Amino acid sequence: MGRALYAHTILIMTLRPMKIGFLFNHDCIHQVSHTAPIICELVALGQDVTVITSTPAQEAHVRRTIAPCMDRVRFVRIDIGPVSRAINVVAQAVVPFRRIANLRENVDLFRQFDALVVPETTSALLKSHFNLDIRLIYFPHGAGDRSIGFRDVTRFFDLVLLPGTKTRDRMLDRQLIRPGRHAVVGYPKFDTVDMTRRPRLFDNDRPTVLYNPHFDPVLSSWWDMGMDVLEWFARQDDYNLIFAPHVMLFRRRLHTSVEHRRVRLRRMIPERLRNLSHVRIDTGSQNSVDMTYVLAADIYLGDASSQVYEWIARPRPCIFLNSHHARWQGNPSYAHWNMGQVIDSVSELPHALAVAWDRQHEFAPRQQAAFSETFHTVPGETAAHRAAREIVYFLSQDKSRPP
Template structure:
């Protein structure tokens, strides 16, 4: 197979757009290397986000939008409350399309079903959407991918320890999402000079602080006048009313936010706008308040105070699934939040060095080459070799 004959598909198959920026920047770099690239999306929103991210060379890329059958759509009305049925159906019903590519690049692991259940021979290239510590990011399903591209040595070393990746079938390239962000831009979301706190809970029914602490957090911020609050949870939290964690065997129903919390001048509630996924909030705020989201690693691109909410009584010390909790104060009750906020800047002297070390381990940087350029080069190199597909 010659380089000129490579046909590479980038698949975005999700309910939201938050995964797009993790791999879309690689597209333009592959085009510059003379490769034939097709972007495959499952929604209008994903395609629009991909076009914005890819930019000037979009006219040299083919865009395809996949869909599912009427029967599958009918089943999805009921099944989506329990499983990501539409995503799985999109994979199953479009195998023939995927088979026309030399490789398919994906930012999530559901696509491994193409190998494990749907008998696709096309090479699968996986780039994780995020660089967090949750155990779900280090599962056996990773072994189904032919090539795994990684943001840094932290993720690589943990995957190697668990034997999820093997020599010649992985590469550390950096974090392409950073290539799309102007780190010097800091948007202003409030008409005052109070410190701004970003509350960024995850959606997991066990790990997220939203379920047992979230409303109390919002009420506390509503009743004080020292801080601004941006409430920008993981975009999936308010995408569904019911959340089920297969990993932790827990199901919970999401509560609505009361109207009296929605129109306060010092609180901004955003349950899924582009600002939630393009780092606008992480660059604008002064203090991070969270739990299990990998967004904390984007936060420490500029080391600042972090406060972590331990809502589920985790024994987190020494646990790699909670490595990010070493980068800030960990509190077990909302009653401890006022003090944690008051000493946050002072405590940052303790945590700044940890954050800087964590950032270096999590994200590979090697100027002047970008992460997207390194990823494109590794993809072309891998596909030009005579390597057997993953088992």
């Protein structure tokens, strides 16, 4: 019997539904779409699911995503106490204090569940520091190449669900995941998106460029090139520009990278750049996380964001800004830079744009290959369904817990 059929057999034999919590503990909504689609599939398999959120915006986004099964899911809002809120005013500039405090102050709530499903690694603190004995299931939010996605903290998770073989192989190489404790299921976010859609955002027929810088104080092009990029697009009339950075870039003024030991203060965007008919600036709306801009644009301009892998679902030109003078060739943390032109200054941007479509024949095969390695797909079956099946199978088979 195949593993999938065996999972269903185990489910039928289960004496009680598993109590599974989906935890969304972040400042923004960008992580929600990576795990929320799994919820309705688990409900359909007879599981007892609770959604735990730390902000109203996260809860609203989850409710939109799981509308068909929302009436069969319990919602719980978590928050921190007054002392932690006071500390957070200062501490949030350096560490994600509120997220950590939410974990520490709600351990008793989390203890009620058989498992927690999370799209981030901060939740590993529940095991490593807060002594919570629970099965943690991790699904990375995004499918990018940055080294921060391949850290030792991954080993704290009991089950790791992965979008494709690229991430799996790199994690196996670093011994971050174990046989029987991981599964390649695909990318549930794609289940929620009409990939044939082509939103029209400008009243002209110019090519549209999506500039999507990351927030990392070292890897992001925003810090040293971003304003020059915006100014260049403001002056010209050959292209439209969508400026939609990672939603965390404009969430705070001060950005700290523990990994790269760098702190930087974000500049404000002049108001005159916000009122141009051919430039759209969006620093964190729903459109920034639901692939509206990815589907609307013709050329991708970026640096370290995993969103480029969503972009190549429909192969199109990519240009990458090497603002930090990285020696990127052969470095797996920059694998996505092989999918387009890499430029070292904004002065090179006009030429790179001019030849972008002429050179796309060089990069299209690389993009197609990268997409296949990054995202597992099975015709006629959703990634969310595969993920739900793997979760039920794992929890049913885990002999470390009583039935």
